[in-house]
Amino acid sequence: MIEYFRTDEHCSLKKIDKEEPGCWIAVFEPTSDELSHVRAGFGFAEEDALAALDLEEVSRIEDDHGYTMFILDTPVRDRSSNERSYKTIPIALFETPQNVVTICSVYKIPLIDQLKASKELSPTEDVHAFAADILMASSSAYFMALRIINRRRAELTSTTKRPSRKALEDLYVLDSSLVYFKTSLVTNDAIFEKYLRRSPFPTEDDRGRFDDVLIENRQALETTRIYSEILDSTINHFSLLMEHDLNRTMQVVATVTLVLCIPTAVAGFFGMNLLGIPLADYPWGFAVVAGCTTLVALTLLFVLKKLRWF
Template sequence: MIEYFRTNDQQSLEKIDKEEPGCWIAAFEPTSDELSQLSAEFGFEEDDARAALDLEEVSRIETDRGYAMFILDTPVRDRSSNERSYKTIPIALFETPRNVVTVCSVYKIPLIDQLKASKDLSSTADVHAFAADILMASSTAYFMALRAINRRRTDLMATVKRPSRKELEDLYNLDSSLVYFKTSLVTNDAIFEKHLRRSTFPTEEDRYRFDDVVVENRQALETTQIYSEILDSTIEHFSLLMEHDLNRTMQVVATVSLVLCVPTAVAGFFGMNLLGIPLDTFPWGFGVVTGCTVLASLGLLFVLKKFRWF
């Protein structure tokens, strides 16, 4: 699917029916024919565009082929495992002489929603400026996902005293999401820094705009690292609570087993089929033995309680 957008007088995006000079061409889940059409029309390698469809593709930048190509990772919800978890997927961005072209393997991603909601975009006709806006929106999408992850963590901490298996799985899924984010943001930062050092920008304003992209990406990385440490502490906190509850349960089980040893031992002694067992001819022998057993068990409980065994 290929869609076309341009900025209007209010500096926001509007969808148009067909391609025109200075518009943004966004390819979502493109077919082979659509990739061939785009590469032929805009002069970039088809293999470069196809790389964005490989979920394992590493972020990189190419500027020596007559066009600038960015392949960077952007966050999306991981619908296959849990609606609250996230993963990152590659998106390819091409700066051609007339247009900005993007290729992505997923239709609805936060980056696109962020661009559509923005009211202060550069003109799509200004290729370098609008490409920087897309890169900036990618970092902003991380912040949106991070806020959602932190809200879920806060909700669990506020409402859960003894987490269930599902809630623990939610925490581990959130932790996995942050691992994806950290890895992707580190690689994104590397290619942004490389582009900032080695590329010649048309104007000083374009350079300042890309500086903002680098700063925003690093802030997203720092925030991810902070949230990851907090989430690790939360998981450790729940683990300690579960370990404490398990220890208390084992103490109770051990106490019950120890107290039950008293009547078991007495019953075993008086249950021997031998002559001369104490109180075997006494009319109240059973009651006396039972009473002494109960007193001995209660005494053992008192001693264990005094020593804070349970």
């Protein structure tokens, strides 16, 4: 799918019907024909055009073919987990002389929502400035995902006095999302810093925009690390609660087993089929044995309670 966007006089993003000079060309889940059309129109190398479709592609910058290409990771909902978590996928951004072109393997991504919601976009005709806006939106999309993850963590911890298996599974799913975020933000940070260090910018404003992109990305990385530490502490807390409950249960089981050993031993002793068993001929023999056994068991139970065994 290929969509075309342009900013209007209010600096808002509007969808247009066809390709124009100075517009943003967004390619989502492209077919081979659509990808060939974009490649032919802008002279992209085949490996560059296909890079964003490889989910294992590493973030990087290339500017050796008459255009500048950014490969960076952006967050999306993980459909394989019924969208309970997030993952990151690569998106390719091309700066050409007249247009900004993006290629992505997924249609609905938070980056697009961030751009559509923004009211202070640079004109799409200004390729450098609008490319910086897209990179900024990609970093801002992490904040939106982080807020959702942290809200879900708060819900799980506030409504659960004792962790259930499902609650722990949900927490581990959220933790895996933060691992993806940290890895992707670190690699994004490296390529942004590299680009700022080696590339001449047409104006100081353009350099300032990319400085803002780098700062936004680092803020997202720091927030991710903080949320990850909080989530790890929550998981450890839940694990300790489960271990405590298990220990208490084992103590109760051990106490009951120990107390029941006494009547079991007495019953085994008096149940031997031999002559001369004490109280065998006494009318109240059973009551005496049962009473003494109960008394000893209660005494043992009292002693264990005093020793804080349970």
